Amino acid sequence: xxxxxxxxxxxxxxxxxxxxxxxQEVLQYFTSFGIMGTFGxxxxxxxxxxxxxxxxxLGSKFKTDSHKEVIHNITGKSLxxxxxGWIIDLVIIFTLFGVGVVMIAxxxxxxxxxxxxxxxxxxxxxxxxxLLAGMLKVEGVVKVIGNITPFLIIFIIIISVYSFITTxxxxxxxxxxxxxxxxxxxxxxxxxxxxxxxxxxxGASMAIVMGGSEKNTKVAATGGLIGGLALGIMIVLSHxxxxxxxxxxxxxxxxxxxxxNNISPVLGIIMAIVIFAMxxxxxxxxxxxxxxxxxxVDTMRFKIFYTIAVIVGLCLxxxxxxxxxxIFYPLIGYLGLxxxxxxxxxxxxxxxxxxxx
Numbered sequence: 001x002x003x004x005x006x007x008x009x010x011x012x013x014x015x016x017x018x019x020x021x022x023x024q025e026v027l028q029y030f031t032s033f034g035i036m037g038t039f040g041x042x043x044x045x046x047x048x049x050x051x052x053x054x055x056x057x058l059g060s061k062f063k064t065d066s067h068k069e070v071i072h073n074i075t076g077k078s079l080x081x082x083x084x085g086w087i088i089d090l091v092i093i094f095t096l097f098g099v100g101v102v103m104i105a106x107x108x109x110x111x112x113x114x115x116x117x118x119x120x121x122x123x124x125x126x127x128x129x130x131l132l133a134g135m136l137k138v139e140g141v142v143k144v145i146g147n148i149t150p151f152l153i154i155f156i157i158i159i160s161v162y163s164f165i166t167t168x169x170x171x172x173x174x175x176x177x178x179x180x181x182x183x184x185x186x187x188x189x190x191x192x193x194x195x196x197x198x199x200x201x202x203g204a205s206m207a208i209v210m211g212g213s214e215k216n217t218k219v220a221a222t223g224g225l226i227g228g229l230a231l232g233i234m235i236v237l238s239h240x241x242x243x244x245x246x247x248x249x250x251x252x253x254x255x256x257x258x259x260x261n262n263i264s265p266v267l268g269i270i271m272a273i274v275i276f277a278m279x280x281x282x283x284x285x286x287x288x289x290x291x292x293x294x295x296x297v298d299t300m301r302f303k304i305f306y307t308i309a310v311i312v313g314l315c316l317x318x319x320x321x322x323x324x325x326x327i328f329y330p331l332i333g334y335l336g337l338x339x340x341x342x343x344x345x346x347x348x349x350x351x352x353x354x355x356x357x
């Protein structure tokens with residue numbers, strides 16, 4: 001059971017980065033559609049539950065330390081399969097590096113909003129931490145990521161309860177204020193599918209790597225399922241919390257942090273540290289999986305490639321956190337739909353292969 005919970009926690013930790021922990025993702029994807037955004041969050045929850053189970057299970061089944069082998073095993077050796085596998089591989093590679101860049105940018109925004117520090121302080125500190133932690137073995141990375149996640153879950157529950165109890169604004173006004181928030185998504189249904197698709201592309205590689213380190217496929221699948229379900233519930237709660245406080249935190253880069261500061265300045269400081277830790281989780285997972293795609297883990301070549309990738313990510317992070325979330329995330333969501341379809345096709349393909357053999 002302990003191993004299942006560690007995998008579930010690590011899966012959540014890989015996906016929950018600057019955008020989600022801060023509330024900026026939830027605001028743009030769900031709360032901007034008012035109360036209807038709740039249905040989008042429920043769609044995301046259902047997809048996350050399945051995707052989490054499949055990704056970690058596939059990693060465990062193929063005992064791999066890179067997503068490439070799993071993707072090409074599923075898509076097959078035909079010309080169409082090879083092209084599809086190549087497209088998915090490119091989408092994942094693009095996502096890993098891009099989200100790593102967004103995490104470095106988010107670290108700067110986090111410390112700037114809470115402590116008034118120049119954004120470059122947070123980005124440099126995050127870069128240094130990601131570089132140091134990336135030198136660990138896979139098991140060490142999973143443990144680091146998994147042990148931080150429970151703190152965020154506790155905070156989301158506290159924030160949600162506080163938000164529901166303290167809101168005094170009429171429901172109709174909250175809905176109008178939420179609907180007025182900009183979003184690059186057309187409606188709540190597309191937003192729900194896009195968000196799950198985006199995060200599937202984000203978490204796929206590292207989830208497969210984590211599954212590859214677990215010998216028991218049943219433990220791996222259960223851990224991924226619980227992680228996906230818990231992540232979905234956290235999204236629903238976060239959306240409702242921001243929705244009920246939209247008149248107060250709607251214009252902030254990090255609305256969840258804004259709510260916590262209203263509860264207590266001391267809790268605000270703790271929450272800022274937790275968000276920073278979650279940003280670190282995702283940033284570490286993204287760059288680690290990105291480097292493992294091109295090199296063999298634990299080799300000198302891996303460490304050199306990893307270091308160069310993180311430094312290049314630092315240089316690109318100065319575009320700005322909010323703009324990166326608004327533009328980059330939906331784009332990846334649309335591209336990641338291909339991966340969602342493949343994951344639904346995977347058990348059919350593997351069952352057919354077993355019968356054939």
